[in-house]
Amino acid sequence: MLGTGELHISQSKYILDLLRRASLSSSKPVPTPMLSSLKLTSDRSEPYENPTLYRSLVRELQYATLTHPEISFSVNRVSQFMKNPKQHHWTALKRILRYLSGTYHHGLCFQKSTDLRVLVFADADWASDTEDRRSTSGYCIFLGCNPVFWCSRKQTAVSRSSTEAKFRCLADAGAEILWVLKLLQELRISQPIAPTVYCDNLSAVMLSANPILHSRSKHFEVDLHFVQDRVSKGQLHVIHILADSQIADVLTKPLSTTSFEKFKNKLRVVPQPTMSLRGAVENHHALVTEITNS
Incomplete structure (x- = not known):
């Protein structure tokens, strides 16, 4: 639950819709958006059969970086091959989506x-x-x-x-x-x-x-x-x-899981807090009591 003076911003619905479009809603999540050993090139594999889908998903992922700055590097890398995407570029793009499938409820937490x-x-x-x-x-x-x-x-x-x-x-x-x-x-x-x-x-x-x-x-x-x-x-x-x-x-390179999680937390990308009905009811009673006694 959010504390006093905190604001959590996420794009849960947007990311779930994005995963649905890519047919990856039930995909197995991965801990990082890109393998630390991955080197993307322009001439390593066969061309991807649906470049229009590739370009569309990359554009939508760029919008997702508004609340997921930790994927900025990965999205930047796959966006460099939009002109002629290859099969291994599509594999890298799917990994970003698989990462988001496990962190779609994460977002930026701003503190007063x-x-x-x-x-x-x-x-x-x-x-x-x-x-x-x-x-x-x-x-x-x-x-x-x-x-x-x-x-x-x-x-x-x-x-x-x-x-x-x-x-x-x-x-x-x-x-x-x-x-x-x-x-x-x-x-x-x-x-x-x-x-x-x-x-x-x-x-x-x-x-x-x-x-x-x-x-x-x-x-x-x-x-x-x-x-x-x-x-x-x-x-x-x-x-x-x-x-x-x-x-x-x-923001400059793919990292190991440990380093990625450490810097992701420092960027204040955290899970969406669970709303508490009990806390809401108590706050409502306190407000009513204050109005009544005034």
Whole structure:
């Protein structure tokens, strides 16, 4: 049951309808939306016989990420093969649906809080795509303890080092932070301190505070200047975090069951609470008593 000041948002009916359309309503659930060892490519198996269904289900899964941020990476991967889906792409898509069949009642839990700091977790999986060697960026923005924005996408350029890949992700996250701050300003919500970005790459963290351009960073100079400018003006703090505490890891790569569950919980994706009729009746009696005595 939800406590005072908590709100749970889920898409149970939408996901059940989606499973019905895919004829997977009675499928056996799986613990993760994607195998940690899976490598999707464009030319590994026979073409899937119903590409229209594939594209339709992927589009609907993109909408499901509104309450299931933990599947963002998996949906992003299968969406990259919508033009010419193969049989093993369909298998990967079915696994996401099988995962949702066991977690359709899960959703985001928002908690009332006086802590309105903007906290960001940013990560990148360097050269993760085996075909074009582009990296995958992932970041999530928290307002206090509640996630308000998350993203998983393939980078537009090939990074020559893990530091460059992480720094491109920092720059993208920084741009989104500016948008969030502007929105909070319009809502008249002041920030007690500058937003904090947590990154698990020590080189990227050191570069963000170092105004001296090194020869190895010239190929991503624009991103470097953008982040360094915000840090030098005190508009952004970039702090190093251990890899096993990096929540954005779930947005950049398929994880083992243990790691996936840990980061999923930190994203505040939890089962829908059971409604208690007894509690509702007690609250009704208390309200009646209060009105009567007033």
